[in-house]
Amino acid sequence: MKLKGSKATDLLKKIAVDVRWCDSCSVPVTSLDTCGVCGSRTRKVKAVPPADIRPAFSRDLRDLRELLEASYGAKIAEKLLPQRSIVLLNKIEYADAADEVIVGGFTIGTRIYDLYSLKWVFRPEYRGASLLIAERRAYAIVKSSTLKKFQFFERSDIVEGDLPEKGYVAVETADGRYQGLAKVLERGGLRVAKVWKAVPPLPKVKGYSDLSKAIKANEERLDLLENDALRLIENYREGSAVTISGGKDSSAALALAVKAGVRYAVYVDTGVDFAENYNSVKEICSLLGAELLVAKPRDGFWKCIRVFGIQSRDYRWCTRVLKLAPLAKIFSEKGFVTSITGQRKYESVSRAIAAQVSRSYTLRSIRSVVSPIHSWSSLEVFMYLEKESLPINRLYFSGFDRIGCYVCPMLKLPEINSISSLEFSKWNRFLKTHARKHKLPQEWISLALWRWRFKYPPEVETVLSKRGIKAKEIILRNLSSRVNIGLEGNSLRVILVDLPEVNLSLLARNLQNFFDVKRSSGEKLVLEDNIEVYSNGTIVVPSDLIKNIDFIVKSIYSIHVCVRCELCKYSSPDDCPVLKYLHLDVANLVRKILEG
Template identity: 35%
Template sequence: MNAYYPNELSAKVYWCPILNVPVFDKDYPRRGEAIAIKATPPRDLRPAFGFDYLLTRRLLAEYFLSENELNKLLPPDKLILLNKIPYPDAADEIIIGGQVIGHRFFDLKDYKWRFKPMYGGVAKVLSEKIGYYAVVNLPKITRGYVIHRGDIVESELPGKGNYVALGTINGVFQGVGKVLRGGRVKVVKVWRSIKFVEYGKLPTWKDVVKVNEEWMKNREEEAVNFLKEIYSRGNYGSRVFVSFSGGKDSLVCHYIAERALGDLPLLFNDTGIEAPHTVKYVRELADEEGVRLIIAGCDNRFFRALKVFGPPARDYRWCCKVVKLAPIVDKLRSIYRGGKSLSIVGQRMYESLSRARSPKVWINPWMPNLISVSPIQDWSSLEVWIYLSVVKAKLNPLYFMGFDRIGCWLCPSCELAEYEIVRRIYPELWEMWENYLSKWAKGRGLPTSWIRYGLWRWRKIPGDQTRLVGKDEVKEIEDRDEREIKVVIHVNVSSEDIRGLIVADKLKEHLPNVIKLLPIMGKVIEIKRDIVKFKAGNSIVTLSSDGDLKITNGYELARIRDLAKLLVRALYCVKCNLCYNKCPNGAILMDENGGLKVDGDKCSHCLLCNDICPLVKYSKLEVHLSTITSSNRTNK
């Protein structure tokens, strides 16, 4: 998640000291009574259920040394709220009784979840003398200071490397430290002392739902009216659907759309790497609700494209275009024939900064006739969960197994902690993926850290992971981990006729595929066995399967770059069909083998197909104006 999230774009959530539950109105039930929960922005709080709840209690019980001691802070079955925070991997603030009592985080070195006491938790530990703590005979403590054993007057210290609540003997300062060798403690964070405030009996989730039910009915009414208004503005007819991921947010949209517009179809994109529980859940929900289910994708295109692109990464997200966007475009084109349509989307502003700045209604840049609308754009995760409890919704079981987001099970945006859940629930799937990564790493001489620490999730490895494995190892990985397809054109401009050399894999065997796409550049004049000649503008271009290139009557550098784009498309096409669906003239056709060809009579040479192709976006295309020597006349 984002390390910095503006407060003005963050959720407003309060704690009512009278009812002892979270609320969304600071004046509920009486003016000025509710207290803002001091959680880290964007404060997209969520309740802990199932595995999450058990994991959090286990971590707390380990820290507080026993279940009995933990029960002083958190009796069984009482509410735990979690709030995502920036860490090297998965991490949450743990909120009990409206106060942050600590962080739970996945430790990359030890490959396990750990607990760090914070704020209200430190205050509770020091006041009750439960769990791990140290009272120091110092007037003040500062971050980075190492407290020696002789300065600790009272303590219960954990082992080396674990966290401990700190307090000065004068009661002025509190903090958290990390235990070093010999019982010394390094101060990690310090603040002026606070108290853990107990407002009475802690609530259960049912208490939270009951208190906020009326609020959520009003929120539902706002969303329903908004959706009705948006629908009335456009001539959509029956071309309306809910984009359904199998997750909680799109489930809310389904119920709101049902109230606003009646039964609408659910569009589910089966990328081929959806969690099996999700696929089953989506089908069961549609059947039980009696709504039409439209399934896009559901083929092997991810693994087909994987052979071409290599592993996806956060900064190399070819997968979103190939297995998310392309199948949806395919499906909508086949259903609505290019007509104006409305997609109801479960997007929320607290999920990311880009979504926080998104309007509630927008035109899809890839599909100009598709209008997207999010009726819950300003809902928090806590509101979503309360609403689903109010309407007694059928939920995806993965939420109770440890997932807080639903999507592709190997998505590079996941944290390692999430992959551990995948490994636990779907061991065969994860073993298959790790085997693939191992072969990839072995073929490029990459170290084991590339897999262990999930470094494959980046092309440019970020700071936290660099500190974990070291700069030298990161440099070695980045130097060796070349995933982009490479097409290089060397051009000699010193002669009367411009000559060049194309360096690209597969050109010799796939020249026919190149010829099929050449009409986007101009008219194909002549085809002779391993040579093709075509006219591009005023230039005559001759191309051979050996990579020899000849241009007469002048040239433009931009046109040579366009040729490089065409080549990567023709040689490595993954059959995503984005170009086919983007062509404004219907000039791109399917051939008998499922490949693409261009009808030169219909093509206007706009080159939109070049620009939309994921291969072009994620390949390394180079044009060198240089003198050709014998040393670079060998194809890779």
């Protein structure tokens, strides 16, 4: 089941983390009405659902401080981001990186990675915006007694203010009843982006706080989470192994599993993982005494990419070929029937829908997929690792939110721009060569447009449009690198590029149960209704029978392409990555051409 739009939003609201704050100790508290240190009542922290808050680490804090100092000066930056206080980040929906920034249990604003400047930009909100108004910095007081989203104010409407040339400012009505966030426009006015009833400025944070102090305040909650997780794992201990990636979630799952008596951890070395991931896995397995098993794909990434093309968020062949296939093989060889994972419901809508214990949708040899930290927040995971004195992958301290491969399309731009490894330089050269070969604009590299294959997010399309670039042209040019399609009279001609000579005899046998085969020779196969397939990979289909293209293309690829991943041994034939992904370029290119 897939949820989108308002249904997905409603679900995230329903499952949102109960984030609270102790003002006496200046620490976050999750799901507890009283602080575990001082016993004071905690108050609710308002955060965008699902409120999967995480602590800001060294690189996050450095970037934030530099951003605030550049925007408002050192004095105000220190008030917004006091050095003695724990700072929380809450990832929110955006085309790229974006986080709510929470200080002292109050949202001070949102940092977004701006797709125009390719830099972090700060949008002051709520207590942060109110502080700027009080400090008379980056603010505007307007004549109006009300504020509405998208409302426009001329310069003449501003009673007083301190407006930068560009960026965002805090705005307040003349009577002080309403506040908001407004964008400074090129022609000098303001466009309101967000509105709320006026709130007081951010108060001064009381005392010093850090993750260790937060752990003490949340000790009761962490003990409860641990006990529930241990009871769950004990029911599935026999024949189980933990799938570990080097990220925080699977590390916590491994720590819990070892306590419950599980011996094995399985790490899949994709060949394009960050070195920090494997180092972190080895270190935590050694500390916990877990036996580490390493699985590898039969053919590596650089060989497979020549077959599938560049992976993307809407074309993730890499997960099946580089991860699921080797994982299935080692589970089958070792007789493991239960996979213990670090999946959490706050990571995505699909994981929010998934049960804590489920059957693998892809690998038939795995009877149960168990997620012991399914209901843990990011903050709780980090606190648990710190409490257990377990290592945390150092990529988190370098500004990464998600740990995976350095070629992963799920990476955010600031993460990509911070990578400096030799391995990544090879990937970067590959992308630049591809862009030159197919005459793609430099934005395909600078905006990492390779992360999408068939459709860009609206925000990305807007950026491209303002630069005079048509998003559809980039997509068509990129897809045409693997398939050529053209309309000829009343027929559609499809040419599959880089395909060996098609075995028409074998193809005819595969298609005879679905089509009436009229004629077959060494160079040409004629099906019913004048559908023609040539040995050079050309397919000609009458326009009114275009719906048959997809099936024919799948049949051709199933005969002639195999990446030897062996996933078919452990899963349904329909899950073969060749069948699941290679035909998509043709299907999407046909659709876009017909759309005009």
